[in-house]
Amino acid sequence: MDELAFRLANRIVGNDDNAPALEITMIGPRLEVVRETLVAVTGADLSFAVNGKVAPLYTAIKLNPGDVITFGAIKRGMRSYIAINGGISVPIAMGSASTGLKGQIGGYKGRKLEKGDVLKSKAKSISEVFVGYSVDPSEFTFGAQDGVYRVILGPEDDYFTEKGIETFFNSEYSLSDNCDRMGARLDGPEIEHNEKGAGIVSDGITMGAIQVPAQGYPLVLLKDRGTVGGYTKIGTLCTLDVFRFGQNKPGDKVRFEQIPLEEAQNLLRQMEYKISKVGTKHKIQALTGAKDGDLLRVVIGNESYDVFVEDVE
Amino acid sequence: MEFLIAGDSTLVVRFGKEISEEINQKVRAFRIATEKHKIKGLIELVPTYSTVYVFYDPLVISTKEIIKQLKTIGEEASEAVLPEPNIVEVPVAYGGEHGPDIENVAKAHDLTAKEVIKRHSGTDYLVYMLGFTPGFTFCGGLGDDLATPRIKDPRLKVPAGSVGIAGKQTGLYAISSPGGWQLIGRTTMRFYNPELEPPCPVKAGDYVRLFRFQQKNLKNTEKKSKLQTTRRIIQNGNLKVKQY
Numbered sequence: 001m002d003e004l005a006f007r008l009a010n011r012i013v014g015n016d017d018n019a020p021a022l023e024i025t026m027i028g029p030r031l032e033v034v035r036e037t038l039v040a041v042t043g044a045d046l047s048f049a050v051n052g053k054v055a056p057l058y059t060a061i062k063l064n065p066g067d068v069i070t071f072g073a074i075k076r077g078m079r080s081y082i083a084i085n086g087g088i089s090v091p092i093a094m095g096s097a098s099t100g101l102k103g104q105i106g107g108y109k110g111r112k113l114e115k116g117d118v119l120k121s122k123a124k125s126i127s128e129v130f131v132g133y134s135v136d137p138s139e140f141t142f143g144a145q146d147g148v149y150r151v152i153l154g155p156e157d158d159y160f161t162e163k164g165i166e167t168f169f170n171s172e173y174s175l176s177d178n179c180d181r182m183g184a185r186l187d188g189p190e191i192e193h194n195e196k197g198a199g200i201v202s203d204g205i206t207m208g209a210i211q212v213p214a215q216g217y218p219l220v221l222l223k224d225r226g227t228v229g230g231y232t233k234i235g236t237l238c239t240l241d242v243f244r245f246g247q248n249k250p251g252d253k254v255r256f257e258q259i260p261l262e263e264a265q266n267l268l269r270q271m272e273y274k275i276s277k278v279g280t281k282h283k284i285q286a287l288t289g290a291k292d293g294d295l296l297r298v299v300i301g302n303e304s305y306d307v308f309v310e311d312v313e
Numbered sequence: 314m315e316f317l318i319a320g321d322s323t324l325v326v327r328f329g330k331e332i333s334e335e336i337n338q339k340v341r342a343f344r345i346a347t348e349k350h351k352i353k354g355l356i357e358l359v360p361t362y363s364t365v366y367v368f369y370d371p372l373v374i375s376t377k378e379i380i381k382q383l384k385t386i387g388e389e390a391s392e393a394v395l396p397e398p399n400i401v402e403v404p405v406a407y408g409g410e411h412g413p414d415i416e417n418v419a420k421a422h423d424l425t426a427k428e429v430i431k432r433h434s435g436t437d438y439l440v441y442m443l444g445f446t447p448g449f450t451f452c453g454g455l456g457d458d459l460a461t462p463r464i465k466d467p468r469l470k471v472p473a474g475s476v477g478i479a480g481k482q483t484g485l486y487a488i489s490s491p492g493g494w495q496l497i498g499r500t501t502m503r504f505y506n507p508e509l510e511p512p513c514p515v516k517a518g519d520y521v522r523l524f525r526f527q528q529k530n531l532k533n534t535e536k537k538s539k540l541q542t543t544r545r546i547i548q549n550g551n552l553k554v555k556q557y
Contacts, residue, residue, distance in 0.1 A: 093507060094507055094512070100447075102446060102447070102488070102490070103446075103447045103488065103505070103507065105507045152318060152320050152321060154317060154318055154319065155317040155318060155319045155325050200330070201330060201331060201332055201361075201362045201363060202361060202362060202442075202444070202445075202451065203325075203361050203362070203363075203364055203366075204319075204323075204325065204359045204361050204364065204366030204444075206319045206320050206322070206323040206366065206368070207320075208320055209319065209320070226444065226445040226446060227359060227444040227445060228359075228361055228442065228444035228445055228451075229445070233319070236319055236320030236321075236323070237320070238320065238321050239320065239321050239322055261318055261321060261376065264320070264321035265321050265371045265372075265376070267321075268321060268322075268371060268372060269372055272372060
């Protein structure tokens with residue numbers, strides 16, 4: 001759900017962005033390390049600890065056989081990501097390594113993890129260069145304000161009254177108990193439809209779409225949403241804010257702010273640019289054995305290159 | 314053909330706002346033509362009743378540019394000749410424990426359950442789209458004599474293979490899920506098998522030919538296991554029986 005945290009966790013331990021990792025929802029597992037591993041935990045603060053001692057988030061930590069990872073009280077957010085160097089080794093199903101719980105397919109045997117499960121990676125060894133590598137998550141907020149979610153209007157905004165749209169953008173909503181990876185039902189002031197009503201012929205639903213059924217409550221559709229549905233959609237969260245939204249839990253309060261399409265796409269551009277720098281220098285160093293130096297981006301025509309310039313005596 | 318914005322990475326190409334075979338032909342034609350063009354930055358196309366959802370990467374292709382390319386394709390597509398649809402035969406055990414709402418449908422139209430079965434199984438239904446859950450098949454073509462609104466209180470769990478009615482739509486729940494459609498029967502044919510390619514026996518534009526399958530107990534018969542491993546598909550007028 002929080003793709004940004006997931007990608008950062010992978011890059012911090014030297015993986016490709018999309019290497020299979022774990023998503024933890026509120027209650028974390030107790031994991032025992034069997035082989036020397038590099039681990040990074042990102043996203044929510046669920047009291048991540050190693051051998052009983054609080055351990056830092058967004059940092060590559062070297063663990064040895066016998067080390068124990070635990071989680072505890074929920075301090076902030078809802079979902080954490082655990083990446084291990086090499087990525088978690090699972091078979092590919094329908095082109096993906098992730099678990100589809102609804103279809104009982106993919107990931108680790110198509111189900112949630114259970115006691116006794118063993119997670120392996122194909123990595124032969126750790127890249128020492130990554131040990132201790134850490135990233136500051138506050139550099140990845142891209143202008144987001146706590147509790148405010150940026151929305152692009154439409155595609156069925158013409159099914160609502162002016163009053164309805166105003167209510168949507170000027171009210172506080174709280175997450176009800178009905179929320180999971182499929183979507184989050186919000187409680188708050190009713191949003192008014194016009195004479196066109198709340199129903200349409202079943203149509204596609206993009207990630208972050210906000211449906212409003214006849215009863216007037218907003219329903220934010222997330223990663224595991226049904227692919228089609230028949231309720232009118234007043235707006236769509238910008239992609240960046242869908243990831244942030246994944247850190248909300250029942251009871252949390254949210255507000256919506258309208259932004260133009262261009263701004264939302266610029267946010268994506270900023271995010272990709274910033275992420276592309278994470279771990280890149282370390283990766284090159286690990287590959288080439290180069291010592292200290294700088295990472296530069298060189299643009300020639302339409303192509304850009306990451307160039308590592310090594311300090312030489 | 315209208316273009317709507319659905320967030321920063323999705324376009325909606327709209328051909329209409331209702332369920333009609335004519336509009337759906339346009340949806341199909343557009344989808345086929347767009348796939349042939351292989352637009353750089355286009356991630357996926359999802360055809361629905363009357364729209365095609367276009368998922369793209371705005372960092373690879375700008376919104377303006379992709380709309381321009383899709384407009385051109387749209388104009389070509391209207392001339393396209395669509396491939397012959399497949400007709401997939403689907404055995405359905407109607408009524409009883411497999412169709413707990415068949416009496417609702419019958420009563421709503423002053424018919425007997427037997428008459429409902431006769432009318433429902435006698436038609437080829439166009440598959441408008443797959444969606445909602447893996448393999449859920451949305452069909453249209455239901456007459457006013459059978460069209461019945463959804464049940465008031467959706468079920469928490471609809472058995473896999475259930476065949477239902479919701480308004481003018483008839484459909485099939487490939488996997489078990491919550492659901493609000495009127496359940497009138499059930500098929501033993503697996504409409505979603507992730508181990509097969511393709512995982513679903515039908516795609517949008519195909520037809521399902523439902524036929525009544527008399528079976529008292531779906532749980533244990535040799536015939537049932539044969540049905541599960543056979544797909545009877547009519548392609549270009551020829552019946553192909555595929556064994557898996």
